[in-house]
Amino acid sequence: MPTVTSADGTQIAYSRTGSGPALVLVDGALCYRTSTPNDDLAKALSDRFTVYTFDRRGRGESGDTGPYEVEREIEDIAALAKEAGGEISVYGISSGAALVLEAVHRGVPVKKLAVYEPPFVVDSTRKRVPAGYQAKLEAAIAAGKPGGAIKTFMVEGVGLPALMVLMMRLMPAWPRMKRVAHTLAYDAQVMDDNQAGRPLPDGRWSGITAPALILDGGKSPAWMRNGVAAAAAQLPHAAYRTLPGQTHLVKTAALAPVLAEFFATT
Known part of the structure; x- marks a missing residue:
């Protein structure tokens, strides 16, 4: 089992498949290698990219040095980027999408980033996540x-x-x-505070200058799509695209060709 050592000494377990430019996939909540749709996605993209999947800290075979801070997970991605040769492309789904946005905003060097449905609640179309x-x-x-x-x-x-x-x-x-x-x-x-039913603050991810692809599913609920559109509007170099017929449980067959086209384009 290959691992990289994060800045705080935590061992982060990862898998690598395929050949080509480096692409890192970031899981959402409760997912880890062997229990994630990103495993199938990695296989689908491995003919064009060297795809890295990993266990986010506290999951699977990765360590979990405390206390937890978001910065530690950003350092985990940075360590994996270094292992992959430096500048990477990166994709994240759900809370992993929010982590990708934060990581790139805080300086992890990437060529391109793509995210699918970060679950931001930015209006009253669903009940806000409670403060506690x-x-x-x-x-x-x-x-x-x-x-x-x-x-x-x-x-x-x-x-x-x-x-x-x-x-x-x-x-x-x-x-x-x-x-x-x-x-x-x-x-x-x-x-963070991005599920409180309020608009995203202006300049929330002002540190992101790389080309970005912001995705949602055509059958996802209005609150989800509203949050995704709001995130896309915050990024100066973002394309916003809806995958017809898809939900938060996006199918690899619908997602993989879109990601392959975006990441392969110079």
Whole structure:
């Protein structure tokens, strides 16, 4: 298992496949290698790129040196970029999309970046994420209740009905999610105050100068698409594109050709 050493000494596990320019894929909440749609995406892109997938800190085979700060995850991506030869292209989905935006804004050097549906809540088209959301996640983990943290995330963070979450406990994926439930509080910190039902502040990612592709799905809810459009409007060199028929659970067959075209274009 290859690893890179982040700035604070944490070992970050990664996989590499394919050949060509370096492309790093960043997971969203509860995902890690062997339990992520990014594994299929890496395979689909490996004929044109050297694709790196990795376990975000606290997940899979990566370490989890505390205390957590968003800057530590940015350093993880920077360490992986150095391993990949320096300047990379990068793609992130969901909270991983928000992390990518923050990493590039804070100076991780990239040729291009693409993000799919960072879950920003910027208006009243859905209930805002409660102010005490992160603290509630941390309290559930501290009490030894990872299932409770997942329920809080699914109901208050994602907006799913509680009954649906109750049924999810019977699914094979539930034990895998429980193993990384403590990182939900990390994702809450990554999202910052951008799920509070208010417009994104002007200049929020003013440090991003690289070409960017901001994506959403045509069947995603209005609140999600409104947040994605608002993020695209904040970036001076961003193209905004909707994938017809797609939701937050975007299909690799719809996404991979779009990413391949964007990252391959000089």
